[in-house]
Amino acid sequence: MFRTYYFSEMPYPYTPTLEFAEVARTTMPTRWFDPDAAHDVYHKYFDLVLAADDIGLDVMFNEHHETMSNMDAAMPLSMAIAARETRRARILALGNPVANRPDPVRVATEMAMIDVVSEGRLDCGFVRGVSYEMSATNARPTDMKPRLYEAIDLIVKAWTSHDGPFNWEGEFFHHRQVNIVPRPFQQPHPPIWVTTLSPSSAVEIAERGYTIATIFNGKKVCGEIFDAYRVELARLGRPEAHPDKFAYSNFVFVGESDEEALAAAPKLLDFLRQSRRLAPGQTDVPGYIDARARAAALAESGASNPNRGLTQGLGDPLALAETGVAFWGSPESVFRQMRDFFHAVGGYGNLCGMFHASTMSYTTTRRSMELFAREVLPRFREEVYEPWLKEHGLKSTIGTSGDAERSMDISAEAGFVSPPAGVH
Numbered sequence: 001m002f003r004t005y006y007f008s009e010m011p012y013p014y015t016p017t018l019e020f021a022e023v024a025r026t027t028m029p030t031r032w033f034d035p036d037a038a039h040d041v042y043h044k045y046f047d048l049v050l051a052a053d054d055i056g057l058d059v060m061f062n063e064h065h066e067t068m069s070n071m072d073a074a075m076p077l078s079m080a081i082a083a084r085e086t087r088r089a090r091i092l093a094l095g096n097p098v099a100n101r102p103d104p105v106r107v108a109t110e111m112a113m114i115d116v117v118s119e120g121r122l123d124c125g126f127v128r129g130v131s132y133e134m135s136a137t138n139a140r141p142t143d144m145k146p147r148l149y150e151a152i153d154l155i156v157k158a159w160t161s162h163d164g165p166f167n168w169e170g171e172f173f174h175h176r177q178v179n180i181v182p183r184p185f186q187q188p189h190p191p192i193w194v195t196t197l198s199p200s201s202a203v204e205i206a207e208r209g210y211t212i213a214t215i216f217n218g219k220k221v222c223g224e225i226f227d228a229y230r231v232e233l234a235r236l237g238r239p240e241a242h243p244d245k246f247a248y249s250n251f252v253f254v255g256e257s258d259e260e261a262l263a264a265a266p267k268l269l270d271f272l273r274q275s276r277r278l279a280p281g282q283t284d285v286p287g288y289i290d291a292r293a294r295a296a297a298l299a300e301s302g303a304s305n306p307n308r309g310l311t312q313g314l315g316d317p318l319a320l321a322e323t324g325v326a327f328w329g330s331p332e333s334v335f336r337q338m339r340d341f342f343h344a345v346g347g348y349g350n351l352c353g354m355f356h357a358s359t360m361s362y363t364t365t366r367r368s369m370e371l372f373a374r375e376v377l378p379r380f381r382e383e384v385y386e387p388w389l390k391e392h393g394l395k396s397t398i399g400t401s402g403d404a405e406r407s408m409d410i411s412a413e414a415g416f417v418s419p420p421a422g423v424h
Contacts, residue, residue, distance in 0.1 A: 058089045206228075254376060
């Protein structure tokens with residue numbers, strides 16, 4: 001079924017203005033960070049995660065480092081809290097910056113533990129990591145993509161090897177013994193997502209059969225990325241991909257009226273303003289952007305950033321809604337925006353909505369989510385998503401957002417010993 005994930009970057013909302021600090025990411029002095037204030041803000045963010053679960057939405061987490069715009073600097077910790085405290089929501093990591101982390105086996109173990117604690121509700125996404133955080137980890141820009149995929153391969157092998165230790169000697173990672181405990185709850189492993197901002201990178205994601213996710217780039221670029229994925233599947237002679245293999249992330253806010261929603265838009269747009277407050281030299285690191293994506297971007301707009309949707313209509317909520325960078329307005333308006341976007345990109349099955357940013361209150365954010373879950377999502381599924389599936393001869397998936405299944409029954413026949421009486 002069509003799934004919607006609640007998402008917030010968990011910003012520290014009390015950063016100084018440009019007058020006092022030009023940069024908001026990576027180099028802003030931590031004297032501006034008040035741990036006492038952050039304590040309250042963290043609890044608000046986790047209360048919103050519980051609210052999403054209660055309302056019937058799924059939840060998404062990401063992580064960034066050395067930045068005031070994202071306090072979720074250790075995403076597995078946030079996911080572990082959600083795994084224990086939520087009951088129904090799928091828990092999406094989007095994602096693990098494994099190209100920036102030194103030990104993929106540790107990531108495999110963290111994610112497997114979250115999957116077990118949540119009883120198989122993990123969707124596990126992987127990302128290269130953003131260019132302006134590479135200096136903090138001494139990463140080489142040209143190595144990021146091959147390092148990403150070697151890390152994923154190692155993690156998948158760790159998840160699916162059940163007959164004792166194995167050895168890994170790769171180009172970037174070396175492990176004498178890998179034998180993780182726990183292993184994942186979902187079999188053979190949790191659904192895997194990978195993000196991209198360019199059509200050229202969609203090819204390898206399609207080859208591997210992973211869910212492809214893209215963010216904040218509007219109908220045109222998102223459609224190009226999804227089309228590249230579909231074209232590669234056709235070239236390989238594989239069946240048409242189910243919509244649950246496609247995911248898109250943007251701003252979402254639903255009000256009782258368009259006017260109410262547009263009044264809330266500036267706080268969501270604050271995410272873009274803060275994200276653009278970068279130190280010189282960190283916005284266009286040589287070797288980070290794929291050469292084909294750079295060439296295409298230069299040919300189209302004269303800019304080297306392939307994520308062109310974010311630079312179009314900044315500050316104009318109506319323009320962002322028109323391009324699909326945001327879905328906001330009354331329930332009727334948001335429904336129409338979602339419908340038009342869905343058809344423009346050829347269908348997709350996962351929406352990762354940034355429902356919260358800046359200093360938005362718990363009450364305002366929850367009310368928006370409730371309106372979305374009650375008046376938009378059921379109608380969209382009934383009038384747009386399900387008819388589209390029927391037209392294409394596809395069935396709606398239930399439960400997971402990918403191909404993983406719940407773990408095999410633990411039985412004597414499978415070679416396992418039953419747990420002692422009273423253990424549950």
